[in-house]
Amino acid sequence: MFSLGFEGKGVYNHVMFIRPGSAIIHLDKSSPGFRMEGPGLKPKALVLLSGGLDSLLATKIILDQGLDAEAVHFITPFCKYNRNFIDRVSREFGIKVHAIFLGQEFLEVVTNPPHGYGSQMNPCIDCRILMLKKAKDLADKIGAEFLVTGEVLDERPFSQRLNAMQLIEREAGLEDKILRPLSAKLLPPTEAERNGWIDGERLFAIRGRSRKPQMELAAKYGIKDYPTPSGGCLLTDPAFARRIRDHLKHEGKLTLNDAILLTIGRHFRINKVKVIAGRNMDENNRLQEIAEQNQIPHLMVKEYKGPITLIIGEVNLDILEKAAAITVRYSDAPKNTPVKVLYKYEGKESEITATAISDDQLDHFRI
Template sequence: VSKSFGKEEATPAASVAKSIGIELRVIDMGQEYIDLIRNPKHGYGRNVNPCIDCKIFMLSKAKAVMAELSAPFIITGEVLGQRPMSQRRDTLRVIERDSGLSGYILRPLSAKHLPPTRAEEEGIIDRERLLDISGRSRTVQMQLADRYGITGFSAPAGGCLLTDEHFAERLRDLFSHSSLVTPTDIRLITVGRHYRLSSGAKVVLGRDKQENTLILSLSGPGYHLFTPSGFPGPVALLAGDATEEAKQAVGRLILKYSKSPAGLQRAIRCGKDVFIPSSAERAEEELLTKVGSGPS
């Protein structure tokens, strides 16, 4: 799950593909991928990153495209030993087997450490031109990028949100309270302040104008939208029943994070209903639990 989730056309991958003239096809992983994250066959890494299952899933999607294009093989940028969970020699074999692509995945950066693929055996690819990179260092890869004039790629550090401890905390909370987690729910994890009410309902508040705009765009079935009426402040989404207690809690949160003077009565709009919440200074601890600080 990229930190550019929802903005795929603006990713480093899109930039590099454009610069070297490669067509980029963005494939929506959809609900099936969310279900995989909830219950991965091969387990998690440090947080909620099911790296092995993720690779199997992505390569299964690539296999369908390979068949569509009548392509003879698939290329990945994997390096033997670079990642502790998904790029060990044994897990590379598991990934090939479970994706149904044994012999069809060419890893040119580490090919000389691995058995020949069918493309090499059939003479489509010259094995002698492939590389023997292994381990966590990326020095050789950076030298290759410089040699071929490739720029704009993502930083070498891990960029998957599933490895981010704050994102993971919010996702675990979501899974523990919801039997069905949607792509919109996942998108909301990446923005705003998150609170869990004692009733189990979830509140997400924008922290700035950009997040307010995004939250407004994500409001829809399953969410109740709250907006300040006539004063500047965060917008909020409530996932769960909009009981009077829940509405009051959301209203107090909006007042708490608004620039409205303390103690001043302000109106909050929820659908066609406009109400004035009780004082934002009232203790909230018995009603609210903050969920994570959000990914950076």
């Protein structure tokens, strides 16, 4: 539909966009996470670092048993990314952390997941399969013998049931290769346990959604200031899921550029046209940059602070008037007074007079 200029790499929400499969954090021999391989060392493990407490605990449990380990953190367009968290894990645990961006492959899973969705537009099973396949590739490259995750049996109803875990393992080609330290005593022994690479008696039998056992373990291991368990995936949010459904209904596909816009601003649908209004200065700056780079029609109130509003689709007078009214509604302009709104497109500028749209109309168009 249009390009945001992210061919190769760019910056979005402090995340460097890179080609899928590339590492954006790679520590060298001078880094605290560098470990030499050699005779006498236990097999290496690769830990999937989600960003929550469970994966931190899994990492600590493995390291406490003297295993050599590296970690991988996956980034998607719809999940929050905390570079400070990744740096802190590398520094405090002394391990190398790889961060892999999942782009179009991930969006194809979101669009058409073979195993369906969770409660909203979250394709948790297929997302997990994709991540594990990528982790398997990385494990092969770094010489890791098995994977470690912070998964807890029955913590998530869709992807962390026993049969779902086993399905995910099979389809990722990782049967017997995934150790889940927090629930290991409730699961069949893995290769790592049978071979004595790790002491199964020092693993745990946590099950269900209660966070008390994990919090007690965090206190035991001295892990403080850990992330809350509120989940960072936008696909589980009902309001954001509506945006995805609306987009797929009208566009039929989902590109990385589409995904970026879906995370910005307030979204409205007027017939077949999408209208996006910024919510703050940061979003306004990003929307204006996108509009100017891609020749997208956009609006702003002339004499008052307010949103940058993009119009994506074919513009006619009716669409323009409604988009202008939405722009006034979210500006500092008087709500019952006609004001001038600037309309910019292809380097040209014109004015239209508009009054703030009513709340009833606004709700009718809101996605």
